[in-house]
Amino acid sequence: MDIKVDDLTGSEVVELIREHLQSMTLHSPPESIHALDLDALRKPEITFWSVWEGDELVGCGALKELDGQHGEIKSMRTSSSHLRKGVAKRLLQHIMEEAKRRGYRRLSLETGSMDAFEPARRLYASFGFQNCKPFSDYIEDPNSVFMTKEL
Template sequence: MIALITYHQQQMIAGSPPGHSFALDLSGLRAEGVTVWAVHREGVVAAIGALHRFDKNLGEIKSMRTHPEHLRQGCAAALLDTIIAHARATGLTRLSLETGSGDAFEPALALYRSRGFENGPAFADYTLSPFNQCLHLSID
């Protein structure tokens, strides 16, 4: 899993303008209030994702990443569904995330939007820019 986290960070930094990559490193994923999930396929970590709980209502999806060998095989969809179900079960009323723009981000954006996430205002310490965007999902 550490290799996928490191790979994820490198890819996010390489594909983002300076100062616009907010992927959690290993220490961030170990922080209080952060829950991490991994999808395993054939004995290897195929995808990871995390939920950072801000308070009793708001959670942020962090560090969603699928290993290139497992893209478009349902790993990210299963992971996102698990995170949404966990958020609902623990009483969160909103999930938010910050992500980039451009071709590299379109598959993830399509997945988030297929689950009901919509573009909206910045949250937490984020500031919207021509590159980044924030998406939100209200949880009933």
């Protein structure tokens, strides 16, 4: 797997982000969707990676700097044709390594509380993320699960 910083202009990446946003609308009420669109993912405080096997896009994810010591995982997505192949695990390892390299002391995320998000919650828990209170600009929401990990 090749993980590279991506400028979000390639048609494969644009389609995967579209798929990600569409999936969020299927499983979450509009007021509880915190997924970022292409313009939001291009902000300077966000680093976005695409994951490739040869010339095939297999996943993506991003790291948002909240402050000099705290980062947030955003837009983790595995292509539907590559689920359960270790893509998310490898990308999460990569994002955690980058967060440590930057000197972050904490890495946090928001994901859904619905059954569709259970695989994601299990993945994060397997890496030592624990449930926490809302962070940054988030508020309590029964449709959200907040998780964090000290690095």
